[in-house]
Amino acid sequence: MQENWTHKMSISVTHNYTDQPEPEFSAEKLLEVQRFINMYPEGKQKSALMRILHLAEEEFGGWLSVPTMNYVARLLNIQPIEVYEVATFYTMFNIEKPGKVVLEVCRTGPCMLVGSDQIIEYIENKLDIKVGQTSADGMFTLKTAECLGACGYGPMLQCGKHYHEHLTPAKVDELLDTLRKEHSDK
Amino acid sequence: MGRKLLLEHANVPGIETFEVYRRNGGYRSVEKALKTMSPQNVVEEVQASGLRGRGGAGFPTGMKWSFLAKPEGVPRYLLCNADESEPGTFKDRYLMEKIPHLLIEGMIVSSYALGCNQSYIYIRGEYMWVLEIVEKAIAEAYANGFLGKNILGSGYDLDLAIAPGGGAYICGEETALIESLEGKRGNPRIKPPFPAVKGLWGCPTVVNNVESIAAVVPIVNDGGAEYAKIGIGKSTGTKLISACGNLVKPGVYEIELGLSVEEFIYSDEWCGGIANGKKIKACVPGGSSVPILPANLITKTAEGTDRLMTYESLAEGGFATGSMLGSGGFIVFDEDQCIVRNTWNFARFYAHESCGQCSPCREGTGWMEKVLRRLEHGQGHMHDIDLLAEINKKIEGNTICPLGDAAAWPVAAAIRHFREEFEWHVTHPDEAVKRNFGIASNHMPLV
Ligand SMILES: Cc1cc2nc3c(=O)[nH]c(=O)nc-3n(C[C@H](O)[C@H](O)[C@H](O)COP(=O)(O)O)c2cc1C
Ligand code: SF4
Numbered sequence A: 001m002q003e004n005w006t007h008k009m010s011i012s013v014t015h016n017y018t019d020q021p022e023p024e025f026s027a028e029k030l031l032e033v034q035r036f037i038n039m040y041p042e043g044k045q046k047s048a049l050m051r052i053l054h055l056a057e058e059e060f061g062g063w064l065s066v067p068t069m070n071y072v073a074r075l076l077n078i079q080p081i082e083v084y085e086v087a088t089f090y091t092m093f094n095i096e097k098p099g100k101v102v103l104e105v106c107r108t109g110p111c112m113l114v115g116s117d118q119i120i121e122y123i124e125n126k127l128d129i130k131v132g133q134t135s136a137d138g139m140f141t142l143k144t145a146e147c148l149g150a151c152g153y154g155p156m157l158q159c160g161k162h163y164h165e166h167l168t169p170a171k172v173d174e175l176l177d178t179l180r181k182e183h184s185d186k
Numbered sequence B: 001m002g003r004k005l006l007l008e009h010a011n012v013p014g015i016e017t018f019e020v021y022r023r024n025g026g027y028r029s030v031e032k033a034l035k036t037m038s039p040q041n042v043v044e045e046v047q048a049s050g051l052r053g054r055g056g057a058g059f060p061t062g063m064k065w066s067f068l069a070k071p072e073g074v075p076r077y078l079l080c081n082a083d084e085s086e087p088g089t090f091k092d093r094y095l096m097e098k099i100p101h102l103l104i105e106g107m108i109v110s111s112y113a114l115g116c117n118q119s120y121i122y123i124r125g126e127y128m129w130v131l132e133i134v135e136k137a138i139a140e141a142y143a144n145g146f147l148g149k150n151i152l153g154s155g156y157d158l159d160l161a162i163a164p165g166g167g168a169y170i171c172g173e174e175t176a177l178i179e180s181l182e183g184k185r186g187n188p189r190i191k192p193p194f195p196a197v198k199g200l201w202g203c204p205t206v207v208n209n210v211e212s213i214a215a216v217v218p219i220v221n222d223g224g225a226e227y228a229k230i231g232i233g234k235s236t237g238t239k240l241i242s243a244c245g246n247l248v249k250p251g252v253y254e255i256e257l258g259l260s261v262e263e264f265i266y267s268d269e270w271c272g273g274i275a276n277g278k279k280i281k282a283c284v285p286g287g288s289s290v291p292i293l294p295a296n297l298i299t300k301t302a303e304g305t306d307r308l309m310t311y312e313s314l315a316e317g318g319f320a321t322g323s324m325l326g327s328g329g330f331i332v333f334d335e336d337q338c339i340v341r342n343t344w345n346f347a348r349f350y351a352h353e354s355c356g357q358c359s360p361c362r363e364g365t366g367w368m369e370k371v372l373r374r375l376e377h378g379q380g381h382m383h384d385i386d387l388l389a390e391i392n393k394k395i396e397g398n399t400i401c402p403l404g405d406a407a408a409w410p411v412a413a414a415i416r417h418f419r420e421e422f423e424w425h426v427t428h429p430d431e432a433v434k435r436n437f438g439i440a441s442n443h444m445p446l447v
C-alpha cells in the first residue's frame, strides 16, 4: 500500500473481491446520501461520489470492499468502474481492510523538522510493526501521510476525523492507551 | 500591531456562530453589495484593491474575474479552493475553523459579482471536522436569509454547498479540482480551454483560494482604494502567513504586506526567533514549491537591501538569489537541519503526489526521489548531483500542470545554494548514515 506511486496507474481492486452481499445504508443515512446528491444539478449526481465514499467507509468497517463500491455505484446510477477509479486514486480511501484504528503520521518536511521521524520510529517500536503494517492484535494500523495542514503544530497524526498535534512519546503512550480502551470492546 | 482585516474577530468567543459574527459587523458587505452595488461595481472594487490570488500564484483576482465568459443562458460557477495541501501551508484551515462565516460572506459577495447562482467550497478530505464547522455555518446563513432564494429581498439567488476531497495534493490545481468535483480522479486538464471558458461541467468557472475570497469582504466594506493603501507597490493588503519549522512561536499570522522578514522572524510580536536559541540556516518562504533561501539571503537580498514580505521583494534576485511569497507557507530551518534530507523529503512528497498522467512528471519525480534518497543515505555519487539537474531539465515545461515544475525547482535551488552539503554526503557516506536522524521510516530498498 505504501510507496506505490510508480504503480499508481495500475492499482487493482479485484483482489479485494469478496462474495459478501452488498451492504446497505440505514434509512437515516440514505437521507444523508440524498442530501449530498441534492447539492448538485440534475444529472450531476456523480459529484456526490466522494462524500458518499467517506460515509461508506465510516459505516461499513473503515474500508471500501468491492461489494461496498458496487453498492455506491448503484446508489448513484454509475458504473462500478467509475467508483473503483476514484477509490484507488485518493489516498484516504482504504481498499484493504485496516486495523480497528488507523494512525496516520505526517512525514513531510515541516513536521520532520520538529521530529516526526522520531515519532514514527517510536510508534513502530512500541507496536512492534513497520509503517504500513497492522499490530498483531489487529488493533492499530500505522501509516504515514503527506502534509496534513498542521505544520505549525507538529509532529502530528490523524486518527479518523481527529488531529493529534504537538506529539511527544508520552503523548503517544497516552493516546494509544485511550484508543485501545475505546476500541477494545468493538 | 499591524492591521487585521481577516482575523480581527477570529478570537471573539462564539464567532463561529451566525449571531456573534453578525453582532461583530458580519455580513455587512452582503447588504452593501446586494442593495447598493451592481455586480460590475464589486468587480471594479476588487480590481482597484490590487488583491492578488492568495493560493500561490499571486494572479490579480479582479483581472481573473474579468476573464470569466458570460454566454447567455449558461450557468457560471465560483469554486473556493480549500484543498490546502502545499507543505508548510495551514492558513485556510485556521480561517475556516475560527471564523467560517467570513468565508461564506466572501462567497456570497464574490458569487454575486460573478453572476453565479450555485457555488461550491472544495475542501481537502482530511479537514472533515472543518467541513462540519463550515457546513453548520452555511445552514445558519440559509436560516437567516443570506443564502437561498431572493437574498435580502434583492432578487439574487445563491446556493452554496461544500464538497470534500479524498487526500490528493494535486486536487489543489484548479482543473484537477474541477475534475474531482465532478466525481472523478484528480487528473489536471490540458489548458486551453481555461476554466474561465470551460470549467465545471463545461461551464465558465472561477477558482479562488479561501483567503482571496475572504479578502473580498473588507474590500467591499471599505472600498478597494482603502485596501490598496495597505502594503507596498503591487503587494497590497494583508496576508495570512503560516509559519512553521524551528521557530519559537510557529502559527498563523495576519501581516500587512511590506513587513520586513527580519521583523517577522525575530520580533516577539510574530515568530519570536529561532527555537532553542539556535541560528537560522535556511528558509522556504512560500510553501514547499518555492526555492529555498540560505541564511545570507533571507533577511537581505543579494544587493544588501532589506528583504520584505511582499511578492516582489521575496522574488528579488530571480531564481539565482530570490524565492517567492507563494502560498505564505513560511518554513524555517535551524542550523542542525540537513538540507539533503529535506530536499529528499520534499521530492518524495512530489513523487507521491504526481497524478501520473504525464511521463516526465511521473517518472521524473520518482527518479529524483530515488537519487536524492541514495545521496541522503550515503550511497550517492558525485555525478548524481548533476544527474538531478539533468532530470530537472527534462521535467520543466514538459508537463500538463505545474506540479512537475513545482517538484523540480526546489531541488535546483537546494543544489544551487547548498552544493557542498550534497557533496559532503558523497564524500562522507558513513557519517551521512550515522547522523542521529531517525531513519526508521525508510524501509524502501536503496537503488
Ligand atoms: C499542484 C498544485 C497545487 C495547488 N494547490 C493549491 C491549494 O491547495 N490551494 C489553493 O488555493 N491553490 C492551489 N493551487 C493554485 C490553484 O491552481 C489556483 O491557482 C488557485 O486556487 C487560484 O486561486 P487564487 O487566484 O485565489 O490564488 C495549486 C496549484 C498547483 C499547480
Ligand atoms: S505534471 Fe504531474 S501532476 Fe501535473 S498532470 Fe502531469 S503527471 Fe499529473
Ligand code: FES
Pocket (backbone or CB within 6 Å): A106, A107, A108, A109, A110, A111, A112, A146, A147, A148, A149, A150, A151, A152, A154, A156, B087, B088, B089
Ligand atoms: S508537514 Fe506535517 S502537517 Fe504539514
